Amino acid sequence: AQQLLQKMTDKCFNKCITKPGSDLSGSDRACLAKCMDRYLESWNVISKAYATRVQ
Amino acid sequence: AQQLLQKMTDKCFNKCITKPGSDLSGSDRACLAKCMDRYLESWNVISKAYATRVQ
Amino acid sequence: AQQLLQKMTDKCFNKCITKPGSDLSGSDRACLAKCMDRYLESWNVISKAYATRVQ
Amino acid sequence: DQKARFHSMVHEFTDKCFDRCIGTPGNSLSSKESACLGNCVERFLDTTFFIVNRLEAIKQ
Amino acid sequence: DQKARFHSMVHEFTDKCFDRCIGTPGNSLSSKESACLGNCVERFLDTTFFIVNRLEAIKQ
Amino acid sequence: DQKARFHSMVHEFTDKCFDRCIGTPGNSLSSKESACLGNCVERFLDTTFFIVNRLEAIKQ
Incomplete structure (x- = not known):
């Protein structure tokens, strides 16, 4: 869960907060x-696709 | 060899498979x-250039 | 200090040496x-901003 | 163990394929995005097998 | 220890925020660059809390 | 050991320099690509020494 949280935070910060402002806006x-x-x-x-493949 | 395989796979996947399709095509x-x-x-x-430099 | 050196070297090499030539030029x-x-x-x-935030 | 390895691979594939397949996050995955994610995993595995096999062939 | 963890986080934030906030390195940090660095750390922490809280809410 | 460290550095340099020097993979390395790879390693090492020395000078 730690790994999920870390990667998701990095991805979503990069996708959504391209110009960090003085607070997190509604958008x-x-x-x-x-x-x-x-x-x-x-x-x-991806979990399903990988499971199908390694079965 | 594991490290070589992993880095080469990442690089070549990124260079060659930019739009993953339904199979690996001939190209x-x-x-x-x-x-x-x-x-x-x-x-x-790179191995030669580095060896020359550290000799 | 090791971590600082490594990250700074990577960043500054990427920013400054975009086309590696036959030596490090003055520029x-x-x-x-x-x-x-x-x-x-x-x-x-960043250290100050983070310290303020976690206090 | 095996389950932990499976999850760790899924994290890695999601990390690799999310940027490649998902543009601006919408209200749901489009069928195109969903297909891209599945193909991304499968082609990455194909690429790994292709490279391992060809390395073996080169060595001999 | 705590000081080492603090430094390690600062290294990570500098790694994340330097490229985002600093263009061609000049003779000093501009006030705009400086503000961007502070905002980058604070918004990253806000993002982490937002995501952790929303994950908790989804789970329940 | 020493040989393992040497190989590990070569893996790292190849990782850094391949994208920078090699465009669409062709039927052989061009002389330009080959020179770029050598220069990439040497300039990276120069950069490391430059930074280490200047950090020492700043400290004093």
């Missing part, structure tokens, strides 16, 4: 929430 | 083969 | 010196 938070959801979904898609 | 394989050969050649050039 | 050295100074300054700014 920054909206982007981070979507990015997290897509990251978790991607993790599941 | 993907041709690119991977050339990329491997150039990577191994580069390793040798 | 390469000038760029490296400025890059080091800015890197150390950045380290201090």
Whole structure:
């Protein structure tokens, strides 16, 4: 879970906070929430694809 | 050898498989083969340059 | 100090030596010196910002 | 153990394939993004096997 | 120990934020670059807390 | 041991210099690519010495 948190934070910070301002704006938070959801979904898609392949 | 394999795979995947399709095409394989050969050649050039320098 | 040296060398090599020539030119050295100074300054700014935040 | 290794590989693949397949994060994965993620894992594994086999062939 | 962890985090933040905030290295940090570095650390920490809290909320 | 450290450095240099010097992989290394690889290693080592020496000078 530590590894997931770290990689997701790095990815979503890079995708959503391209110009760090004086606070996290509403649109920054909206982007981070979507990015997290897509990251978790991607993790599941990839987990299934890899499981199918190594079976 | 493990380290060589891992770095070469990452580099050549990034150089050759920019849009992963439904299989490795013939041109993907041709690119991977050339990329491997150039990577191994580069390793040798760099090994000689470094050996000369640290002697 | 080892970690600082390693990261600073990577960053400043990437910023200053984009096309490695047959020696380090005067302008390469000038760029490296400025890059080091800015890197150390950045380290201090960040150290203060982080210290303030975790206090 | 085996489960930990599996998860660690999935973390690595997600790290590699997320930037390549996902643009601006939307309200759901598009079918194109989803297909890209699956292909990214499979082609990476194919690439690894291709390279291992060719290295063996070169050695002999 | 605690001091080593603090330094290690500062190295990591400098690594992350230097490229993002510093263009061609000049004779001093501009006030804009300096502000960018501070904001980069603070927004990264905000991002971490936002993600941790939202993960907790999702789990429940 | 020493040989392992040498190889590990060569892996690191190849990792750093391959993308910088090699474009689309061709049927052989061009003389330009080959020179770039050698210069990349040598200038990286020069950069390391330059930085170490200047850090020492700053400290005093």
